[in-house]
Amino acid sequence: MKRRKVTAAASVALALAVTATACGGSKNDNGSSGGKxxxxxxxxxxxxxxxxxxxxxxxxxxxxxxxxxxxxxxxxxxxxxxxxxxxxxxxxxxxxxxxxxxxxxxxxxxxxxxxxxxxxxxxxxHQDVLVRADDNSIKSAKDLNSKKLCSVTGSTSAQNIRDTLAPKAQLQNYGGYSECLTGLENKAIDALTTDDSILAGYAAQSAFKGKFKLAGLKMTNxxxxxxxxxxxxxxxxxxxxxxxxxxxxxxxxxxxxxxxxxxxxxxxxxxxxxxxx
CATH class of the missing domain: 3.40.190.10 (Periplasmic binding protein-like II)
Incomplete structure (x- = not known):
């Protein structure tokens, strides 16, 4: 009787171990060797x-x-x-x-x-601005003071404009970059500001080919x-x-x-x- 209880307990332990192993394997299983x-x-x-x-x-x-x-x-x-x-x-x-x-x-x-x-x-x-392809009026950050500028609500770029770069700019905060791009295309705003890498990514999209360019201001690192x-x-x-x-x-x-x-x-x-x- 004692041996039977031990065997039963061992069987339960073995079953739990197998179940745990199976769960672990299924969680990481992707068909690669080792399932990592x-x-x-x-x-x-x-x-x-x-x-x-x-x-x-x-x-x-x-x-x-x-x-x-x-x-x-x-x-x-x-x-x-x-x-x-x-x-x-x-x-x-x-x-x-x-x-x-x-x-x-x-x-x-x-x-x-x-x-x-x-x-x-x-x-x-670097923080930069995106402008329409035919706009050559922005040569430095101070030129933004007379412009309608767009950024995304709560962004560091918007804060930089307000605090130091162009405090007199007419800054408009939109919910997303796509909204800023629409405003830029329709001439509701003059420029969109954020990291130049992000701006380049948008400008490179086929839908915007030839419409926009980066001003190349490199305002921050x-x-x-x-x-x-x-x-x-x-x-x-x-x-x-x-x-x-x-x-x-x-x-x-x-x-x-x-x-x-x-x-x-x-x-x-x-x-x-x-x-x-």
Whole structure:
């Protein structure tokens, strides 16, 4: 009788172990050897950088960088689970472990570095303005003081305009960049301001071909980094992957493929670990 109880208990324990193993396997099973996955945060609504297309694919420079890094970490493209990383959610997503890393026009700032770690930078962007292709009236930030300017509600770019760059500009805050683009096309506004990389992504879209151009003002420095959880060993591994991406020219190919149509005067690949102030 005693032996039977022990056997029953062992059977229950074995069943639980098998169930746990099965659950673990199904969670990470993607058809690759080992069934491993990596979860990466990107923007879903920024053409040229991070965009989820209607057919469910993901495109853009950040996507290309993240895919390359994942490959260097031992993951195939099919091993990647993409997750939308909205600006306000990025630190929380990393701290909670919702994602392994984030590549989403994520500027490295002292305030953010208190909460998360950054690999990179992998792109040096600048705040700029997008204007109509035939507009040559904006040569410097001070020229914006007499213009109707559009940015997105709550953005750092809008704050910079109000505080220092062009405090006398007629600034209009819209809910999204697409609304600003419509206003720019219809001449309701004179210029749209945000990071030049984001502006280039929009200008490169086939629907806007030849309609807009960047003024090339370079009003601020925005060092895009890959965010990881504070203290994560991934930081060093991602830095090595980024260094390789620059060295083997994959970085250059990705920039040209995503920003070329907008004639974006991008900066050379930044030195990994060197944040430009």
């Amino acid at each position: 996955k990596i979860t990466i945060g990107i923007k879903f609504d920024q053409p040229g950088l991070g965009q989820k297309t209607p057919d469910g694919t993901y495109t853009g420079f950040d996507v290309d960088v993240a895919t390359y890094v994942a490959k260097q970490l031992g993951y195939k493209a099919s091993d990647i689970q993409w997750k939308e990383a909205k600006s306000a959610d990025r630190e929380t997503m990393l701290q909670r472990g919702d994602v392994d890393f984030i590549a989403a026009t994520y500027s490295i700032t002292p305030e953010r570095e208190k909460k998360v770690d950054f690999a990179g930078p992998y792109l040096l962007a 925005e060092n895009y980094g890959i965010g990881v959880k504070k203290g994560s060993p991934l930081k060093a591994k991602i830095n090595k992957a980024l260094e390789k991406m620059v060295a083997d020219k994959s970085w250059q190919k990705a920039v040209e493929a995503n920003f070329g149509p907008a004639n974006y005067q991008y900066e050379p690949a930044p030195k990994i670990g060197n944040v430009v102030k």
